Amino acid sequence: MSEIFEKHDLQHFPLNITEKPNGWIVTKFDLVSLKMEPGFASGKQNQNETGVPHLRPMNIGRNGKIELEKIKRVLPRVEKTLKTGDVLFNNTNSPELVGKTTLISSSENGYAFSNHMTRLRIPKCISSEYIAYYLHFLWQSGYTKHHCTNHVNQASISTGTLGNSFPLLLAPENEQILMIYKIDELFSELDEGVKELKSAQIKLSQYRQSLLKSAVEGSLTKNWREAKKDIRKETGEHLLARILKQRKEQWLQQKLAEFTEKDKIPPKGWKDKYPEPAQPDTTGLSELPEGWIWASIDQLAVNKRYGSSSKTNDDSSGVPVLRMGNIQDGKLDYSNLKYLPNDHKEFPDLLLNDGDLLFNRTNSAELVGKTAVYRDIGKPVSYASYLISVTFTEYFLPEMAAHYINSVLGKKWLAEVMTQTAGQANVNGTKLGSLAIPLPPVAEQLVLIKEIKNEFYLIDQQIEATVLGLKQSDAQRKNILKSAFSGQLVPQNPNDESASVLLEKIKAEREALAKIPKPSIPNKPKKRVDMMDTLLEVLTAEDDWVDAQEAFKKCGIVDETSTDRIEEIYSELRKLEKSRKINIQRCGDYDQLKLITQNVEEN
Incomplete structure:
Protein backbone atom coordinates (compact mmCIF):
# COMPACT_ATOMS: atom_id res chain seq x y z
CA MET A 1 0.00 0.00 0.00
CA GLU A 173 -3.24 -7.02 16.92
CA ASN A 174 -1.61 -9.89 18.82
CA GLU A 175 1.86 -8.90 17.66
CA GLN A 176 1.27 -5.30 18.81
CA ILE A 177 0.62 -6.58 22.34
CA LEU A 178 3.80 -8.72 22.35
CA MET A 179 5.86 -5.81 20.95
CA ILE A 180 4.68 -3.35 23.60
CA TYR A 181 5.37 -5.86 26.36
CA LYS A 182 8.94 -6.34 25.07
CA ILE A 183 9.53 -2.61 24.48
CA ASP A 184 8.34 -1.79 28.01
CA GLU A 185 10.59 -4.49 29.46
CA LEU A 186 13.70 -3.19 27.65
CA PHE A 187 12.84 0.47 28.30
CA SER A 188 12.38 -0.28 32.00
CA GLU A 189 15.97 -1.51 32.17
CA LEU A 190 17.17 1.60 30.36
CA ASP A 191 15.09 3.80 32.69
CA GLU A 192 16.95 2.43 35.71
CA GLY A 193 20.26 3.31 34.12
CA VAL A 194 19.03 6.80 33.18
CA LYS A 195 17.78 7.32 36.72
CA GLU A 196 21.24 6.53 38.10
CA LEU A 197 22.95 8.81 35.57
CA LYS A 198 20.64 11.74 36.36
CA SER A 199 21.13 11.16 40.06
CA ALA A 200 24.88 11.32 39.49
CA GLN A 201 24.46 14.60 37.59
CA ILE A 202 22.51 16.12 40.49
CA LYS A 203 25.17 15.03 42.98
CA LEU A 204 27.94 16.46 40.79
CA SER A 205 26.06 19.75 40.50
CA GLN A 206 25.61 19.86 44.28
CA TYR A 207 29.30 19.09 44.78
CA ARG A 208 30.22 21.91 42.40
CA GLN A 209 28.12 24.35 44.42
CA SER A 210 29.56 23.03 47.67
CA LEU A 211 33.06 23.51 46.27
CA LEU A 212 32.32 27.09 45.21
CA LYS A 213 30.92 27.94 48.62
CA SER A 214 33.89 26.46 50.48
CA ALA A 215 36.23 28.35 48.13
CA VAL A 216 34.73 31.83 48.54
CA GLU A 217 34.28 31.34 52.29
CA GLY A 218 37.93 30.34 52.70
CA SER A 219 37.55 26.79 53.99
CA LEU A 220 39.04 25.31 50.79
CA THR A 221 42.43 26.93 51.49
CA LYS A 222 42.32 26.66 55.28
CA ASN A 223 45.19 24.16 55.45
CA TRP A 224 47.27 26.31 53.10
CA ARG A 225 46.81 29.35 55.36
CA GLU A 226 47.81 27.32 58.41
CA ALA A 227 50.97 26.15 56.68
CA LYS A 228 51.88 29.66 55.50
CA LYS A 229 50.82 31.73 58.52
CA ASP A 230 54.40 32.43 59.61
CA ILE A 231 55.62 33.55 56.19
CA ARG A 232 52.64 35.47 54.83
CA LYS A 233 53.56 39.07 54.08
CA GLU A 234 50.54 40.91 52.62
CA THR A 235 46.94 40.61 53.83
CA GLY A 236 43.80 41.29 51.83
CA GLU A 237 43.45 44.61 53.65
CA HIS A 238 46.95 45.71 52.59
CA LEU A 239 46.26 44.52 49.06
CA LEU A 240 43.02 46.51 48.84
CA ALA A 241 44.79 49.66 50.05
CA ARG A 242 47.42 49.17 47.35
CA ILE A 243 44.78 48.61 44.66
CA LEU A 244 42.82 51.73 45.69
CA LYS A 245 45.99 53.81 45.72
CA GLN A 246 46.92 52.61 42.24
CA ARG A 247 43.35 53.23 41.06
CA LYS A 248 43.46 56.87 42.15
CA GLU A 249 46.94 57.41 40.70
CA GLN A 250 45.84 56.07 37.33
CA TRP A 251 42.83 58.41 37.36
CA LEU A 252 45.03 61.40 38.16
CA GLN A 253 47.46 60.49 35.37
CA GLN A 254 44.59 60.09 32.91
CA LYS A 255 43.15 63.50 33.82
CA LEU A 256 46.55 65.19 33.53
CA ALA A 257 46.97 63.64 30.10
CA GLU A 258 43.56 65.00 29.08
CA PHE A 259 44.48 68.52 30.28
CA THR A 260 47.79 68.33 28.39
CA GLU A 261 46.10 67.13 25.21
CA LYS A 262 43.68 70.08 25.38
CA ASP A 263 46.53 72.45 26.33
CA LYS A 264 44.76 73.41 29.54
CA ILE A 265 46.06 74.17 33.04
CA PRO A 266 44.44 71.88 35.66
CA PRO A 267 41.86 73.94 37.61
CA LYS A 268 42.02 74.42 41.34
CA GLY A 269 40.64 71.46 43.30
CA TRP A 270 40.51 69.14 40.28
CA LYS A 271 41.91 66.26 42.33
CA ASP A 272 38.90 66.49 44.65
CA LYS A 273 36.68 65.35 41.77
CA TYR A 274 38.09 61.84 41.88
CA PRO A 275 35.08 59.43 41.77
CA GLU A 276 35.40 57.20 44.79
CA PRO A 277 34.38 53.61 44.05
CA ALA A 278 31.27 52.15 45.67
CA GLN A 279 31.89 50.79 49.15
CA PRO A 280 30.91 47.16 49.78
CA ASP A 281 27.73 46.62 51.77
CA THR A 282 28.73 43.88 54.22
CA THR A 283 25.44 43.85 56.12
CA GLY A 284 24.53 40.27 56.95
CA LEU A 285 27.67 38.83 55.38
CA SER A 286 29.64 36.11 57.13
CA GLU A 287 32.98 36.67 58.82
CA LEU A 288 35.95 36.11 56.54
CA PRO A 289 39.13 34.15 57.35
CA GLU A 290 42.09 35.99 58.84
CA GLY A 291 43.89 37.96 56.14
CA TRP A 292 40.81 38.34 53.91
CA ILE A 293 38.65 41.44 53.43
CA TRP A 294 35.40 42.37 51.72
CA ALA A 295 35.80 44.61 48.64
CA SER A 296 33.32 45.88 46.07
CA ILE A 297 33.50 45.09 42.36
CA ASP A 298 34.03 48.80 41.66
CA GLN A 299 36.99 48.96 44.04
CA LEU A 300 38.71 46.16 42.16
CA ALA A 301 37.64 47.13 38.64
CA VAL A 302 39.58 49.15 36.10
CA ASN A 303 36.68 49.34 33.65
CA LYS A 304 33.03 48.30 33.46
CA ARG A 305 31.06 48.40 30.20
CA TYR A 306 27.71 47.39 28.72
CA GLY A 307 27.83 45.39 25.48
CA SER A 308 26.69 46.28 21.98
CA SER A 309 23.02 46.61 21.05
CA SER A 310 23.85 46.72 17.32
CA LYS A 311 22.12 44.18 15.08
CA THR A 312 24.28 41.12 14.51
CA ASN A 313 24.46 38.73 11.55
CA ASP A 314 25.56 35.19 10.62
CA ASP A 315 28.68 36.18 8.66
CA SER A 316 31.42 34.21 10.44
CA SER A 317 34.14 36.28 8.78
CA GLY A 318 33.28 39.07 11.24
CA VAL A 319 33.89 39.43 14.97
CA PRO A 320 32.01 36.89 17.14
CA VAL A 321 29.55 38.43 19.60
CA LEU A 322 28.92 36.57 22.86
CA ARG A 323 25.31 36.64 24.07
CA MET A 324 23.58 35.51 27.24
CA GLY A 325 23.05 32.03 25.80
CA ASN A 326 26.81 31.60 25.43
CA ILE A 327 27.29 31.55 29.21
CA GLN A 328 26.69 27.99 30.40
CA ASP A 329 27.58 26.57 33.83
CA GLY A 330 30.13 29.29 34.55
CA LYS A 331 31.91 28.78 31.21
CA LEU A 332 31.73 30.29 27.74
CA ASP A 333 30.16 28.18 25.00
CA TYR A 334 31.31 29.30 21.55
CA SER A 335 28.56 27.53 19.62
CA ASN A 336 25.56 29.37 18.13
CA LEU A 337 27.48 32.63 17.66
CA LYS A 338 26.41 35.85 15.98
CA TYR A 339 28.81 38.35 14.39
CA LEU A 340 29.50 42.04 13.76
CA PRO A 341 31.64 43.42 10.89
CA ASN A 342 35.36 43.77 11.59
CA ASP A 343 35.15 47.53 10.98
CA HIS A 344 32.17 48.01 13.32
CA LYS A 345 32.11 51.53 14.79
CA GLU A 346 32.12 50.33 18.44
CA PHE A 347 35.43 48.50 17.99
CA PRO A 348 37.93 48.35 19.59
CA ASP A 349 36.11 49.84 22.62
CA LEU A 350 33.79 46.84 22.91
CA LEU A 351 36.37 44.12 22.28
CA LEU A 352 37.04 41.88 25.26
CA ASN A 353 40.35 41.76 27.09
CA ASP A 354 41.88 38.55 28.37
CA GLY A 355 40.46 37.99 31.86
CA ASP A 356 37.35 40.17 31.49
CA LEU A 357 34.38 39.09 33.59
CA LEU A 358 31.10 38.70 31.69
CA PHE A 359 27.92 39.20 33.72
CA ASN A 360 24.44 38.50 32.32
CA ARG A 361 22.45 41.53 33.50
CA THR A 362 19.06 40.67 31.93
CA ASN A 363 17.40 37.26 31.69
CA SER A 364 14.73 35.22 33.45
CA ALA A 365 14.78 35.35 37.26
CA GLU A 366 16.36 31.88 37.30
CA LEU A 367 19.17 32.73 34.86
CA VAL A 368 19.97 36.41 35.43
CA GLY A 369 23.47 36.88 36.81
CA LYS A 370 25.11 34.01 34.92
CA THR A 371 28.81 34.80 34.98
CA ALA A 372 31.95 33.58 33.21
CA VAL A 373 35.51 34.77 32.57
CA TYR A 374 36.70 35.40 29.02
CA ARG A 375 40.13 34.07 28.14
CA ASP A 376 41.83 35.10 24.91
CA ILE A 377 41.02 32.71 22.01
CA GLY A 378 43.46 34.24 19.56
CA LYS A 379 41.08 36.59 17.76
CA PRO A 380 38.88 39.61 18.64
CA VAL A 381 35.62 38.87 20.47
CA SER A 382 32.81 41.25 21.45
CA TYR A 383 29.63 40.90 23.52
CA ALA A 384 25.96 41.88 23.39
CA SER A 385 24.04 44.49 25.36
CA TYR A 386 22.54 42.08 27.90
CA LEU A 387 26.06 41.43 29.18
CA ILE A 388 28.34 43.63 31.28
CA SER A 389 32.11 43.25 31.02
CA VAL A 390 34.38 44.06 33.95
CA THR A 391 38.13 44.49 33.60
CA PHE A 392 39.86 44.02 36.96
CA THR A 393 43.15 45.23 38.39
CA GLU A 394 46.10 42.94 37.77
CA TYR A 395 46.17 42.11 41.51
CA PHE A 396 42.78 40.40 41.49
CA LEU A 397 41.94 37.18 39.66
CA PRO A 398 38.55 37.54 37.88
CA GLU A 399 37.71 33.90 38.61
CA MET A 400 37.33 34.91 42.29
CA ALA A 401 34.44 37.21 41.37
CA ALA A 402 32.91 34.71 38.92
CA HIS A 403 33.00 31.88 41.46
CA TYR A 404 31.40 34.09 44.12
CA ILE A 405 28.55 35.26 41.85
CA ASN A 406 27.91 31.69 40.64
CA SER A 407 27.88 30.30 44.19
CA VAL A 408 24.82 30.05 46.45
CA LEU A 409 26.02 33.26 48.15
CA GLY A 410 25.98 35.11 44.84
CA LYS A 411 22.57 33.70 43.94
CA LYS A 412 21.23 34.95 47.29
CA TRP A 413 22.53 38.43 46.47
CA LEU A 414 20.97 38.30 42.99
CA ALA A 415 17.57 37.39 44.43
CA GLU A 416 17.77 40.41 46.76
CA VAL A 417 18.81 43.06 44.22
CA MET A 418 17.15 42.04 40.93
CA THR A 419 14.20 43.99 39.57
CA GLN A 420 11.57 42.32 37.39
CA THR A 421 9.63 43.85 34.51
CA ALA A 422 7.47 42.09 31.93
CA GLY A 423 8.72 38.66 32.95
CA GLN A 424 12.41 39.60 32.78
CA ALA A 425 14.82 40.18 35.66
CA ASN A 426 17.56 42.82 35.63
CA VAL A 427 20.65 43.62 37.71
CA ASN A 428 22.27 46.82 36.45
CA GLY A 429 25.91 47.87 36.46
CA THR A 430 25.53 50.07 39.53
CA LYS A 431 24.28 47.15 41.62
CA LEU A 432 26.99 44.92 40.24
CA GLY A 433 29.59 47.54 41.11
CA SER A 434 28.55 47.64 44.76
CA LEU A 435 28.58 43.83 45.17
CA ALA A 436 30.82 42.79 48.05
CA ILE A 437 33.18 39.92 47.23
CA PRO A 438 35.98 38.35 49.30
CA LEU A 439 39.52 39.55 48.62
CA PRO A 440 42.28 37.16 49.78
CA PRO A 441 46.02 37.92 49.38
CA VAL A 442 47.34 37.38 45.83
CA ALA A 443 49.24 34.20 46.73
CA GLU A 444 46.13 32.62 48.23
CA GLN A 445 44.03 33.65 45.23
CA LEU A 446 46.40 31.70 42.98
CA VAL A 447 46.24 28.59 45.18
CA LEU A 448 42.45 28.79 45.51
CA ILE A 449 41.77 29.20 41.78
CA LYS A 450 44.17 26.37 40.92
CA GLU A 451 42.45 24.06 43.43
CA ILE A 452 38.99 24.83 42.02
CA LYS A 453 40.22 24.42 38.45
CA ASN A 454 41.57 20.95 39.22
CA GLU A 455 38.37 19.89 40.98
CA PHE A 456 36.16 21.33 38.24
CA TYR A 457 38.16 19.40 35.65
CA LEU A 458 37.38 16.14 37.44
CA ILE A 459 33.71 17.11 37.81
CA ASP A 460 33.47 18.01 34.11
CA GLN A 461 34.95 14.65 33.14
CA GLN A 462 32.34 12.82 35.21
CA ILE A 463 29.54 14.98 33.81
CA GLU A 464 30.73 14.23 30.26
CA ALA A 465 30.61 10.53 31.10
CA THR A 466 26.99 10.83 32.30
CA VAL A 467 26.03 12.84 29.20
CA LEU A 468 27.59 10.15 27.00
CA GLY A 469 25.68 7.49 28.93
CA LEU A 470 22.39 9.34 28.40
CA LYS A 471 23.09 9.71 24.67
CA GLN A 472 23.84 6.01 24.43
CA SER A 473 20.57 5.26 26.22
CA ASP A 474 18.66 7.42 23.72
CA ALA A 475 20.38 5.63 20.84
CA GLN A 476 19.44 2.26 22.33
CA ARG A 477 15.79 3.32 22.62
CA LYS A 478 15.78 4.40 19.00
CA ASN A 479 17.34 1.08 17.93
CA ILE A 480 14.81 -0.88 19.97
CA LEU A 481 11.91 0.95 18.34
CA LYS A 482 13.38 0.58 14.87
CA SER A 483 13.78 -3.14 15.49
CA ALA A 484 10.18 -3.34 16.75
CA PHE A 485 8.62 -1.50 13.81
CA SER A 486 10.71 -3.50 11.35
CA GLY A 487 9.20 -6.71 12.75
CA GLN A 488 12.46 -7.92 14.31
CA LEU A 489 11.82 -7.47 18.04
CA VAL A 490 9.38 -10.34 18.56
CA PRO A 491 8.70 -13.44 16.41
CA GLN A 492 5.75 -13.38 13.99
CA ASN A 493 2.95 -15.91 14.40
CA PRO A 494 1.62 -17.08 11.00
CA ASN A 495 -1.73 -17.83 12.67
CA ASP A 496 -2.24 -14.19 13.72
CA LYS A 515 -24.92 6.84 16.07
CA ILE A 516 -24.36 8.14 19.62
CA PRO A 517 -25.95 11.63 19.98
CA LYS A 518 -23.35 14.34 20.71
CA PRO A 519 -23.90 16.78 23.61
CA SER A 520 -24.73 20.28 22.40
CA ILE A 521 -22.03 22.80 23.17
CA PRO A 522 -22.81 26.52 22.83
CA ASN A 523 -20.62 28.24 20.28
CA LYS A 524 -18.44 31.05 21.53
CA PRO A 525 -17.35 33.85 19.22
CA LYS A 526 -13.71 33.34 18.29
CA LYS A 527 -11.29 36.11 19.07
CA ARG A 528 -9.02 36.78 16.13
CA VAL A 529 -5.34 37.22 16.99
CA ASP A 530 -3.29 39.05 14.38
CA MET A 531 0.43 38.23 14.37
CA MET A 532 2.64 41.30 14.18
CA ASP A 533 6.37 41.85 13.70
CA THR A 534 7.05 44.44 16.40
CA LEU A 535 5.85 45.30 19.89
CA LEU A 536 5.17 48.86 18.74
CA GLU A 537 2.68 47.56 16.14
CA VAL A 538 0.87 45.55 18.81
CA LEU A 539 0.63 48.46 21.25
CA THR A 540 -0.41 50.90 18.52
CA ALA A 541 -3.35 48.63 17.70
CA GLU A 542 -4.50 48.62 21.34
CA ASP A 543 -6.54 51.46 22.84
CA ASP A 544 -5.88 50.56 26.46
CA TRP A 545 -3.58 48.60 28.74
CA VAL A 546 -2.61 45.14 27.45
CA ASP A 547 -1.02 42.25 29.35
CA ALA A 548 2.68 42.00 28.50
CA GLN A 549 2.47 38.26 27.87
CA GLU A 550 -0.50 38.76 25.52
CA ALA A 551 1.44 41.43 23.62
CA PHE A 552 4.43 39.11 23.31
CA LYS A 553 2.17 36.33 21.99
CA LYS A 554 0.97 38.64 19.22
CA CYS A 555 4.64 39.12 18.29
CA GLY A 556 5.00 35.36 17.91
CA ILE A 557 6.55 34.66 21.34
CA VAL A 558 5.20 31.24 22.24
CA ASP A 559 6.44 28.10 23.97
CA GLU A 560 10.04 27.33 22.95
CA THR A 561 10.39 30.33 20.59
CA SER A 562 14.04 30.88 19.61
CA THR A 563 16.30 32.90 21.91
CA ASP A 564 17.08 35.30 19.04
CA ARG A 565 13.42 36.28 18.63
CA ILE A 566 12.91 36.65 22.40
CA GLU A 567 16.01 38.86 22.64
CA GLU A 568 14.75 40.95 19.71
CA ILE A 569 11.37 41.65 21.35
CA TYR A 570 12.82 42.36 24.81
CA SER A 571 15.41 44.66 23.25
CA GLU A 572 12.57 46.57 21.59
CA LEU A 573 10.73 46.69 24.94
CA ARG A 574 13.78 48.27 26.62
CA LYS A 575 14.16 50.83 23.85
CA LEU A 576 10.47 51.80 24.01
CA GLU A 577 10.69 52.14 27.80
CA LYS A 578 13.95 54.11 27.65
CA SER A 579 12.57 56.50 25.02
CA ARG A 580 9.44 56.98 27.19
CA LYS A 581 7.12 55.72 24.47
CA ILE A 582 5.34 53.23 26.72
CA ASN A 583 4.03 52.94 30.26
CA ILE A 584 4.54 49.77 32.31
CA GLN A 585 2.41 49.02 35.34
CA ARG A 586 2.20 46.04 37.69
CA CYS A 587 -1.25 44.43 37.89
CA GLY A 588 -1.31 41.59 40.41
CA ASP A 589 1.17 38.99 39.18
CA TYR A 590 1.40 40.45 35.67
CA ASP A 591 2.88 43.47 33.91
CA GLN A 592 0.72 45.57 31.62
CA LEU A 593 1.89 47.80 28.76
CA LYS A 594 0.37 50.87 27.14
CA LEU A 595 1.56 53.15 24.37
CA ILE A 596 1.98 56.78 25.40
CA THR A 597 -0.01 58.87 22.92
CA GLN A 598 0.88 62.53 22.43
CA ASN A 599 -1.92 65.04 21.82
CA VAL A 600 -1.11 67.24 18.82
CA GLU A 601 -2.80 70.66 18.85
CA GLU A 602 -3.70 71.91 15.38
CA ASN A 603 -3.06 75.56 14.61
Missing part, protein backbone atom coordinates in the same frame (compact mmCIF):
# COMPACT_ATOMS: atom_id res chain seq x y z
CA SER A 2 2.98 2.33 -0.36
CA GLU A 3 1.25 3.64 -3.52
CA ILE A 4 -1.24 5.53 -1.30
CA PHE A 5 1.57 7.94 -0.41
CA GLU A 6 3.33 10.55 -2.51
CA LYS A 7 7.04 10.14 -3.24
CA HIS A 8 7.73 13.13 -1.00
CA ASP A 9 5.99 11.42 1.96
CA LEU A 10 8.48 8.54 1.84
CA GLN A 11 11.61 10.72 1.83
CA HIS A 12 13.65 10.34 5.03
CA PHE A 13 11.27 7.60 6.20
CA PRO A 14 13.28 5.46 8.67
CA LEU A 15 11.64 2.09 7.85
CA ASN A 16 11.61 -0.16 4.79
CA ILE A 17 8.02 -0.24 3.56
CA THR A 18 8.68 -2.70 0.72
CA GLU A 19 9.98 -5.42 3.07
CA LYS A 20 7.32 -5.34 5.77
CA PRO A 21 6.65 -8.63 7.65
CA ASN A 22 3.80 -10.92 6.64
CA GLY A 23 0.47 -9.81 8.06
CA TRP A 24 1.57 -6.16 8.38
CA ILE A 25 0.02 -3.35 6.35
CA VAL A 26 0.99 0.18 5.37
CA THR A 27 -1.82 2.59 6.16
CA LYS A 28 -2.60 6.14 7.28
CA PHE A 29 -3.12 7.54 10.76
CA ASP A 30 -6.42 9.00 9.62
CA LEU A 31 -7.68 5.46 8.97
CA VAL A 32 -6.69 4.10 12.39
CA SER A 33 -7.89 7.03 14.53
CA LEU A 34 -11.42 7.59 15.70
CA LYS A 35 -10.72 11.32 15.87
CA MET A 36 -7.76 13.65 15.40
CA GLU A 37 -7.90 17.27 16.58
CA PRO A 38 -5.81 20.00 18.21
CA GLY A 39 -6.58 21.54 21.61
CA PHE A 40 -7.02 25.19 22.57
CA ALA A 41 -4.77 28.07 23.70
CA SER A 42 -4.50 28.61 27.44
CA GLY A 43 -5.00 32.38 27.40
CA LYS A 44 -3.81 34.19 30.53
CA GLN A 45 -1.40 32.27 32.71
CA ASN A 46 -3.02 30.47 35.59
CA GLN A 47 -0.57 28.55 37.78
CA ASN A 48 -2.72 28.36 40.90
CA GLU A 49 -4.83 25.37 41.84
CA THR A 50 -7.99 26.33 39.93
CA GLY A 51 -9.01 24.57 36.74
CA VAL A 52 -7.44 21.52 35.09
CA PRO A 53 -3.82 21.09 33.94
CA HIS A 54 -3.27 22.22 30.36
CA LEU A 55 -0.60 20.20 28.54
CA ARG A 56 1.70 22.19 26.23
CA PRO A 57 4.76 21.25 24.09
CA MET A 58 7.16 21.66 27.02
CA ASN A 59 5.20 19.01 28.92
CA ILE A 60 6.37 16.27 26.56
CA GLY A 61 9.96 15.31 27.26
CA ARG A 62 12.46 14.09 24.69
CA ASN A 63 11.92 10.61 26.10
CA GLY A 64 8.21 10.70 25.22
CA LYS A 65 7.11 11.01 28.83
CA ILE A 66 4.94 13.70 30.37
CA GLU A 67 6.76 16.31 32.48
CA LEU A 68 4.67 18.47 34.80
CA GLU A 69 7.31 20.77 36.32
CA LYS A 70 5.82 23.75 34.44
CA ILE A 71 2.08 23.51 34.09
CA LYS A 72 -0.74 25.95 33.41
CA ARG A 73 -4.31 25.43 34.49
CA VAL A 74 -7.41 26.35 32.50
CA LEU A 75 -11.16 26.04 32.72
CA PRO A 76 -12.05 22.63 31.25
CA ARG A 77 -13.78 22.16 27.91
CA VAL A 78 -15.70 18.90 27.62
CA GLU A 79 -14.93 18.45 23.94
CA LYS A 80 -11.19 19.14 24.43
CA THR A 81 -10.23 16.88 27.31
CA LEU A 82 -7.91 13.88 27.33
CA LYS A 83 -8.82 10.29 28.15
CA THR A 84 -6.67 7.36 29.20
CA GLY A 85 -5.22 5.83 26.04
CA ASP A 86 -5.24 9.02 23.97
CA VAL A 87 -2.07 9.77 22.01
CA LEU A 88 -0.81 13.37 22.18
CA PHE A 89 1.30 14.63 19.26
CA ASN A 90 3.21 17.94 19.43
CA ASN A 91 2.15 19.70 16.21
CA THR A 92 3.93 23.07 16.67
CA ASN A 93 7.44 23.67 17.98
CA SER A 94 10.95 24.28 16.68
CA PRO A 95 11.84 22.05 13.68
CA GLU A 96 14.00 19.93 16.00
CA LEU A 97 11.23 19.32 18.54
CA VAL A 98 8.01 19.24 16.54
CA GLY A 99 6.61 15.71 16.53
CA LYS A 100 7.36 14.64 20.10
CA THR A 101 4.63 12.25 21.17
CA THR A 102 3.32 10.81 24.43
CA LEU A 103 0.65 8.43 25.71
CA ILE A 104 -2.02 9.68 28.11
CA SER A 105 -2.24 7.54 31.24
CA SER A 106 -4.93 7.46 33.92
CA SER A 107 -2.95 10.14 35.80
CA GLU A 108 -3.65 12.65 33.01
CA ASN A 109 -7.26 11.62 32.43
CA GLY A 110 -9.40 14.78 32.18
CA TYR A 111 -6.48 17.12 31.41
CA ALA A 112 -6.84 19.79 28.72
CA PHE A 113 -4.34 20.23 25.88
CA SER A 114 -2.89 23.08 23.86
CA ASN A 115 -3.65 24.01 20.26
CA HIS A 116 0.01 23.11 19.68
CA MET A 117 -0.89 19.49 20.39
CA THR A 118 -2.94 17.04 18.33
CA ARG A 119 -4.98 14.41 20.15
CA LEU A 120 -5.39 11.03 18.46
CA ARG A 121 -8.23 8.95 19.88
CA ILE A 122 -7.33 5.33 19.19
CA PRO A 123 -9.88 2.51 18.61
CA LYS A 124 -10.05 -0.48 20.95
CA CYS A 125 -8.49 -2.91 18.47
CA ILE A 126 -5.31 -0.85 18.14
CA SER A 127 -2.68 -0.53 20.87
CA SER A 128 -2.43 3.13 21.92
CA GLU A 129 1.10 2.39 23.16
CA TYR A 130 1.99 1.13 19.67
CA ILE A 131 0.84 4.39 18.03
CA ALA A 132 2.55 6.59 20.64
CA TYR A 133 5.86 4.73 20.38
CA TYR A 134 5.63 4.74 16.58
CA LEU A 135 5.07 8.50 16.28
CA HIS A 136 7.77 9.28 18.82
CA PHE A 137 10.14 7.06 16.84
CA LEU A 138 9.40 9.10 13.70
CA TRP A 139 10.41 12.21 15.67
CA GLN A 140 13.57 10.56 17.05
CA SER A 141 14.63 9.47 13.57
CA GLY A 142 14.24 13.01 12.15
CA TYR A 143 11.29 12.22 9.89
CA THR A 144 9.04 14.93 11.38
CA LYS A 145 11.79 17.56 11.00
CA HIS A 146 11.84 16.96 7.25
CA HIS A 147 8.06 16.94 6.86
CA CYS A 148 7.01 19.99 8.87
CA THR A 149 6.02 23.40 7.54
CA ASN A 150 8.54 26.05 8.58
CA HIS A 151 7.29 29.44 9.78
CA VAL A 152 9.12 32.38 11.36
CA ASN A 153 10.74 30.97 14.53
CA GLN A 154 8.79 27.70 14.53
CA ALA A 155 7.48 24.75 12.53
CA SER A 156 4.18 22.89 12.40
CA ILE A 157 2.56 19.66 11.20
CA SER A 158 -1.12 19.99 10.37
CA THR A 159 -3.74 17.40 11.29
CA GLY A 160 -4.18 16.69 7.57
CA THR A 161 -0.47 16.06 7.05
CA LEU A 162 -0.27 13.80 10.09
CA GLY A 163 -3.40 11.91 9.13
CA ASN A 164 -2.80 11.43 5.41
CA SER A 165 0.92 11.87 4.65
CA PHE A 166 2.68 9.98 7.45
CA PRO A 167 3.03 6.25 6.60
CA LEU A 168 2.06 3.84 9.38
CA LEU A 169 3.37 0.28 9.42
CA LEU A 170 0.69 -1.56 11.34
CA ALA A 171 1.32 -4.98 12.88
CA PRO A 172 -1.39 -7.58 13.63
CA GLU A 497 -5.06 -12.32 12.06
CA SER A 498 -3.71 -9.90 9.41
CA ALA A 499 -3.58 -6.22 10.33
CA SER A 500 -5.87 -5.51 7.36
CA VAL A 501 -8.74 -6.97 9.41
CA LEU A 502 -8.23 -4.14 11.93
CA LEU A 503 -9.37 -1.56 9.38
CA GLU A 504 -12.76 -3.25 9.15
CA LYS A 505 -13.04 -3.31 12.95
CA ILE A 506 -12.18 0.39 13.12
CA LYS A 507 -14.78 1.19 10.47
CA ALA A 508 -17.43 -0.64 12.52
CA GLU A 509 -16.41 1.20 15.72
CA ARG A 510 -16.61 4.56 13.93
CA GLU A 511 -20.10 3.78 12.64
CA ALA A 512 -21.24 2.80 16.15
CA LEU A 513 -19.83 6.03 17.61
CA ALA A 514 -21.52 8.09 14.90
